[in-house]
Amino acid sequence: xxxxRILIVDDEDDLRELLEITLLKMGLDVxxxxxxxxxxxxxxKNDYALVLTDMRLPDxxxxxxxxxxxxxxxxTPIAVITAYGxxxxxxxxxxxxxxxxxxxPVVLDELRVLVxxxxxxxxxxxxxxxxxxxxxxxxxxxxxxxxALRAQIDRLARSMAPIAITGESGSxxxxxxxxxxxxxxxxxxxxxxxxxxxxPEALMEAEFFGYRKxxxxxxVDERDGFFQAAHGxxxxxxxxxxxxxxxxxxxxxxxxERRVRKIGATAEEAVxxxxxxxxxxxxxxxxEQGAFRQDLFYRLNVIELxxxxxxxxxxxxxxxxDGILKRLAxxxxxxxxxxxxxxxxxxxxxxxxxxELENVLERALAYADHGVIEVGDLALKGAKLAxxxxxxxxxxxxxxxxxxxxxxxxxxxxAAPAAEAPLPNSLPDYLEQIERDIIVRALxxxxxxxxxxxxxxxxxxxxxxxxxxxxxINDPES
Numbered sequence: 382x383x384x385x386r387i388l389i390v391d392d393e394d395d396l397r398e399l400l401e402i403t404l405l406k407m408g409l410d411v412x413x414x415x416x417x418x419x420x421x422x423x424x425x426k427n428d429y430a431l432v433l434t435d436m437r438l439p440d441x442x443x444x445x446x447x448x449x450x451x452x453x454x455x456x457t458p459i460a461v462i463t464a465y466g467x468x469x470x471x472x473x474x475x476x477x478x479x480x481x482x483x484x485x486p487v488v489l490d491e492l493r494v495l496v497x498x499x500x501x502x503x504x505x506x507x508x509x510x511x512x513x514x515x516x517x518x519x520x521x522x523x524x525x526x527x528x529a530l531r532a533q534i535d536r537l538a539r540s541m542a543p544i545a546i547t548g549e550s551g552s553x554x555x556x557x558x559x560x561x562x563x564x565x566x567x568x569x570x571x572x573x574x575x576x577x578x579x580x581p582e583a584l585m586e587a588e589f590f591g592y593r594k595x596x597x598x599x600x601v602d603e604r605d606g607f608f609q610a611a612h613g614x615x616x617x618x619x620x621x622x623x624x625x626x627x628x629x630x631x632x633x634x635x636x637x638e639r640r641v642r643k644i645g646a647t648a649e650e651a652v653x654x655x656x657x658x659x660x661x662x663x664x665x666x667x668x669e670q671g672a673f674r675q676d677l678f679y680r681l682n683v684i685e686l687x688x689x690x691x692x693x694x695x696x697x698x699x700x701x702x703d704g705i706l707k708r709l710a711x712x713x714x715x716x717x718x719x720x721x722x723x724x725x726x727x728x729x730x731x732x733x734x735x736x737e738l739e740n741v742l743e744r745a746l747a748y749a750d751h752g753v754i755e756v757g758d759l760a761l762k763g764a765k766l767a768x769x770x771x772x773x774x775x776x777x778x779x780x781x782x783x784x785x786x787x788x789x790x791x792x793x794x795x796a797a798p799a800a801e802a803p804l805p806n807s808l809p810d811y812l813e814q815i816e817r818d819i820i821v822r823a824l825x826x827x828x829x830x831x832x833x834x835x836x837x838x839x840x841x842x843x844x845x846x847x848x849x850x851x852x853x854i855n856d857p858e859s
Contacts, residue, residue, distance in 0.1 A: 385430035390420040432459040451478025475542035501566035522697030538564035546659040548688030551736030554659040570614030578623035596645025622662040715752030
């Protein structure tokens, strides 16, 4: 079996020879080209496990080769060699499809890490569609938007470029980051997720970069930071918009130079991490407002991955609900939705997205009898329902008056009110008052016997107790 073949493109004979010798010692076959024309000829005739090119060549730019290799469909990773401090060129190359980059003067240890990462990448077969809908994916859903998202992640996982994940709170940004890591060449290495908004500003530098023993009062032992803990793997910066400006400067340097210095240390140490950032805020607006550094924004936002809100993929609601209930109930335990529950969920806007769906189902399952969630168990108080078509009939039960819905147990269209009847100023408050009046009537008829009142209303005692607490209905004797 032949060794993987690498193509090196650089017009500096000494540097090209050094790189060739380094890779030959790694047991790899190497071809060297001094210009674009020669590189194109080599690439057309051979299959390469990696192409490594300088950015400036006698007959053009390495960026041209990056675009050509990325568009060729062979799935060949290509990395670039940039001049020291030319971070902008590296970002441009990554946006064009480069796998990774190394800076001049080339550090051979960093080069070896890059090559090893490239050789671990899964092969890409031209014409083969990205694996979407696989059961192993953390991102559940068969809607078109989720299939497109998984296909995009499949492509992004092959690159080492920084990724900025955007989306509303609860839309699954950390799940997406873990999915990218799991499909990448770094899957066997650490994944470290950091909530930037949860770290006190005074401790940020120590938490990110670590510290030496005796560096400050209380530093009784040497400790690694997040960058060292994620070495070889992926570092996720969640809610990155919450970083203070002083820390943004230090983070920018660490990302650009790929080196960090512990507090109290005199020398920097190299770190190999892929950065994935996430936020529910608009970073561009933060930059305009002066709350986020523009240079750090461009460094993190090389590739943007936007996650859809739950209301934008309601076709996935059934499969999402099924998966969540199975996890909540545990093995061998029943957890089902009763009649009409899924329709009620589809009508809800879910401002908290999938995280809110999980909370709603967990609460409803606690109130459900025999593991079957009914409409009344949802308790979507003050629900912001999705906009219905103008002429669509409104059906009962509705989410807010859950006790009334279960007492009536009807789903026929409600007749339009008489023209002279005034409309309520607040529908949720109006329905809540109706619900309260009916529960009070039932309690009065049974001398506040909760068991009998619950039977009259057709709900469980636990549900009645919850509704009384929610509506502030007190037993006269209490």
